[in-house]
Amino acid sequence: MEPGFEIDPNGLLKPRRLTLAQWLREGLRAGLLLRPRVGGSEPNPLQVGALVLIVALIDIALGRFEVMGEAAFDLRGALAPWWSTAAMLLIAWWGLPRRDEHLQRPSGLPAWFALWMGAVILPSLVAQVLTLAQLHEALPAFLSEFEWEGWLLYGGLWLWTVAAVVRLLHSFAVPPLRLAVVSACMIGIFALSAWQFPDRPWQPVMAQAEPEAANRMQLSQPVIEAQQATLERTLQGVAPHREGIVDVYGIVFSPYAEGEVFMRESRMVADLLAERFDAQGHVIHLANNAATPESIAWATPDNLDRAVDAIAAKMDRENDVLVVYLTSHGARDFKLAAANPPLEVEPLSPGDLRRALDKAGIRNRVIAVSACYSGGWIGPLSSESTLVMTAADADHTSYGCGSRSKLTFFGRAVFDEQLRKTHSFEQAFAQAVPVIKQREIEGNKPDGFSNPQISVGDRIRPVLHELEQRLGTRPG
Template sequence: MSEPSGTSEVLSGGLLARSVENLSTVIRRILPGADTRPVHAGSTDALVAFVVLIAIEALVYVILVSPGSLTYWEMRGFAGGVVFHVLAALLVAVAARRGEVVPDLAVGLLWALTIGLVLAFVAGFVIPPDGWLGWIIGYALPSMLPAVLFLLATLGPVTGGIAALAFVVSVGLVTLEWAGVPLWTNDEEVASEAPPVPDTEALYAAQPDLLRQQTAALRSGQAGVPELFAVLGAGHPYEGVFAREVDAVADQLATDFGAEGRVIRLVNDAATPAALPLLNRTNLATALFSVGRAMNEEDILLLFITSHGAPGLLSTWFNGAISRDLQTGDLARILDEARIPNAVIVVSACYSGSFVEALRASNRLILTAARADRASFGCAAENEWTDWGRAFFQEGLAESFDPREAARIAQDIVAENEAREGYDASQPQIAEGASIGAALDRWLATLQP
């Protein structure tokens, strides 16, 4: 009973009117006294149903599953859920009629899934989707119930029951896994793998003193003499390579560049959470403002942040302590407000090239471990350095104190290593502002014997 799928016929009936009628038909069919009126099943009808499903699922996902910003990683999970729901609807439509694609059944299921997601959105506020029971009652059941009722009403109790069972099992398992409920581990395993939660109250009470210890020890620059200041940050608290990298850079700056007393470290470290100030937006702003006040116009700031990353963000999430990652807009705003005269900004993370445009300025040299759409490597917990960190700080700066030249050396080293290992090239980036070169040259001249 499907209607022709030509676009002209869809438009002649009024796309909005047909879509509203389809929604009404599905609602009527899942209510007592099933409506036998067919679903409009043109290709554009299917496209509308698909687009509405994506929009509703995005809304539910952002508000219920991820109250913060919709990050790249969260978007991957969301896309996986949408794709699986749609594939399940199409497969059920095929299986229900023994291999024949049934457009009206497929389009109806898409609308039924949309209705279910709206129910899940409402139910999520009543029963927070936390743990097995919360996800089953507050998300899985309301999201799948309309589709099940639609199948039963359309195909009858036997065929519809079989189709509904297949639909519930397939969509249900993937939905729970997608939503973060572990299906194949027991409670003890989950507890042992959960990130540790620090004493948040004590941790934040200690932050002002931890910051004061570092900012009070800052040595002001000597007027007329270019000097190096540094703010170093380790974002991801669950792999020690980032904290070790910050410590190593701090030692190197003191030994090779005379920066002792002009370095502030901000470190998220689950092993020793209160040893140093946290790397969060507030502490980063305080650190940069303090350095900005201590600097003279000829001085140079090295801002180095190392962490995991995604397009437009650096991971600073710390279970129970920091709920929001550091985003490009955050870093750009803080740097602008701190009024740093000259800066070398080094961002070591996957997709770190996505920070270049937001941070670009004439008085800044921006170095990143990867292109905006590429991963970087070497962040295993047991490592002393990330691959790019080693190439730039240990190898590049050992050959040249000029960060521009050291970055070019690091680019070659990284490219050679990645080609040998068979990795996709990370393509570290160098973005030099118009005026930073002269400031760097004046500073480098003071380092010559």
Template sequence: MNDDVQVSGWRRIENTEAERILLLAAVARQLQHPSAFRRTLPWIAVAAGIGLLSWLLQTDGELASVNGLFVLLFVSAVLGAQCLVAWGRLMRAVRAWPSAYGISMDDEGIHLALEAERSSFSWRALRALEQRNDGLLILLQDLRALFLPVRCFASRDEADAWRERIEQASGLRPGHVAPAPSSAAEAGLGQVLGDLGSNLRAGCLFALFRASAVSLLRVSVGQIILVAALSMLLGLLFDLAMAGTTGSVNWYALPYAGFGWLLTLLCAWAVAGCSPRRERVLVAVLAMASCSLVLNVPQMLSILGVSHFPSLMAYGGLMTLVLGGWLVLALIVALVRTLEISPDQRMGAVLGVVFTVAASVLLGLGEARLWVAEPAIDERADTAQDWRSTVRESVLYSQPAMLDKALASLEPGTPGKPEIFLLALAGYGQQDVFRREVDSVESLFSERFSTAAHSLVLANNPDTLETRPIASVTALRRSLAEIGRKMNPEEDVLFLFMTSHGAADFRFSLELWPYRFDELTPQTLLAALDAAGIRNRVIVVSACYSGGFVPALAGPRTLMMSASRADRNSHGCSHEAEWTFFGKAYFNEALRQTRNFEQAFDIARKAIAQREDAEGLVHSEPQIQVGSDIRPVLERLAAQLERDGPTLAVGLPRQGHIGKTE
């Protein structure tokens, strides 16, 4: 204890073991008081309300049970966290509170002189007073307590004088419990909105790493709920901007939002464990929430900008990385300042924030959309039924045999006769346009390129699970390997057509919910083609950002085409469409006019540009790369087709050829 406690105005307090047990009992009583659990009740009510609403709107019994289980786990986690917090506070009170200290009072509050530091409590921090024959028990709002024994004063009169001064300054009387700080629900509307505005200003300052942000926080359970509601409203507006006003609320996204708030609460509680201000968990939660709300605005604006201005696509990943890093740093600083964490203990804040953000990303909490576009009129009405048909046991066991049968039906190439082998792949199973495209391309090539005995279709679609092999990386590798064995490598040509959605990092979507297939990238496809020993290749990739496949797959014996530039979207991927823009222009129109693949690309590219201009869309700019050594192969193939019937040449034109050559 500091030596200056002997100065006038200070009194030395020494608590016996029995008095320390009294303090422990006082803290335990506060933990049992209903106000100690008042902060937990809104979380339980929100979880129960979300679960009940989701359950009532759920049409599928199995998913309804999942929702009920989620609510049960959520409530159990909140109650368990409350019990752990209460137990931790009780244990810290036992271990940390000194048996001897100095105490003084002034107009500001009560000051304590401990062994190595001083601490202070404002008069508003006092919660209740209890007068005992042997002293005065002071209960604080943060679930701590002080006991001032009469024996530590010069006389009982002096002890009574201290008690009277404490009563006068705090406004409390022995036996009277001070009301808990008013919540947003108890305050007037003007005060509630004023506090909300102050919290939003604090969020802006937290985002700018300003220390003054802490003083602007107005903490209450009501304010936390308001910030959460505002965050959800902001997310809803963002989803409206992305999907359009023709749509509906996605109630299934609400549990994801609730779980995100649970992660924030657990992060604040865990980091508070290495803080001298352990009682400020809700302050930390509000600081994190307000900071996240503010920094979500530029993140959403950047996504909207990229979606409406494809020229910014190249910077989309960088903006996401910069804004994500900014958010992590701002949250760490906010926790450090609100919880007053010392430099040697700040690693706890770093780990807590990194874990929370990483868990949110891995669990896909930010991908749940509160507003989804209205499905097309002819879209499947019963998604649950489609899901059940997808996971039927018969489907799981029939697929390997179905692929074996399809591969066995491929006839080998005829030596001395150049032929085309067609492999068409529809990757995304939730939209029928891709299935329709591969079906139509199979028919077209059978009619115009004599591929009936040499064609194979892989499709992800609930309607074709019992008639077509699925489109997975494994199925693609096996198919290429079998085609490679049956082709004459120097004479025959593989025409590989792939249609699906694409990503800015050049991942080609292979999706058939609820299955998860390996990712298909340009590198994966190139390795499969090389392993199959297929030398002569015509490859068409129809997807957004498919231009990213061109440099990776181009080669001397490859004719490579894509539906868009590497940084551009392609168009026409709607569920009700028969073709995408590129598929319609290249296959359904151009290849019906000519059997020359490159000439057809030139026709299709012009038609696509005209259609994009007419509909006010950013040009997709399809790409082509022509390998020099593929020309003689295609010319021999053209000559063979001419001998087989009155057809136009498949080979490349001698002059004025289109595209880039190696």
């Protein structure tokens, strides 16, 4: 007899009240694509709530191991994925037949939701274990060395989840047309959630302010007036394009005032671009630092927009090259950390930068992002006329942003070392990656290789090659 039924005194089948353990067991069966044996039973609200809590606690517990070292619980990150559950409930409500307790099959929205909560546990566990193995560099060699096999594995997990959805809906006797519509909607929800809501329940704790940068900026009217004058002078001081050559322009953006390493690095990159890339008068340096409000314009999203517009007004937007260098702490939401106390500064996102560059109409772009998890900037910024390089992939921290570092590992290896030997950004990146890896090994980086990333559009390559040839003929 089905576990979801019992015989009443009249000898008739009637739905049996299942325990929480039975609902969980049958949900796990559904996750294995087996038919859940619940008959016409319906869970009570406490059982549904308990199943939701079990799923949430598993995700939170395993999520803690995704962050090496100190981490802070992020309620927003923990709750963000649950929007998809609410959306799926609405779709299922429309698609499921009306509940009939006399049917010897599952029916009703509460039963479907309870079973679905159990069904997602196994695919989620496997996916999270694989993610943890990747973070700790414990994946088998054939998965870590060959990208397509890794994607095939994760694609299989995704198909497993989709198959569990379809199989569970089928066990509720959803009509074929509605089954197709509901399945398609749920697949869309899965894809949108993975694409736009990558938030996780734990976030790494940012490094503490360094002793030399711990002093807060003393905000006063003279400081504000001096900063306004500095910004105006900086924007107006951009030199115009020189006819007949491919000019290099630069924006160096360092928004985190509580880390002297970022100020040192931003100065180094600004000087390097001016000296090595023939960009004197073409580089705008924006930085937050307690000691420089009267000499360097603040690094804020609004000032970045103004800098992009100022350069666009002076450069040949179709032929010149704009180099943008960003250096700060990063997070799993891919936003660049910003701090300039006592001022409040909004963090910069990849979309912010892309919109500013697109609006200005600047075609040829070289963008470097030195921050943890900066690989998340590759997709939003890539184009046929853009080179993007990042200090890490989307799943790893970068290294060298602590108080003892003169420069970050990425900034040091790519810009301060390799780009002093070559004018090729691609070559500098390729030569720097093994150096970064070796230094991270020697520094006992806790969460594995940062895995710097690069994306080069087909149309930017010949432009940069021409630039390399011109710069290579200059003395020094």
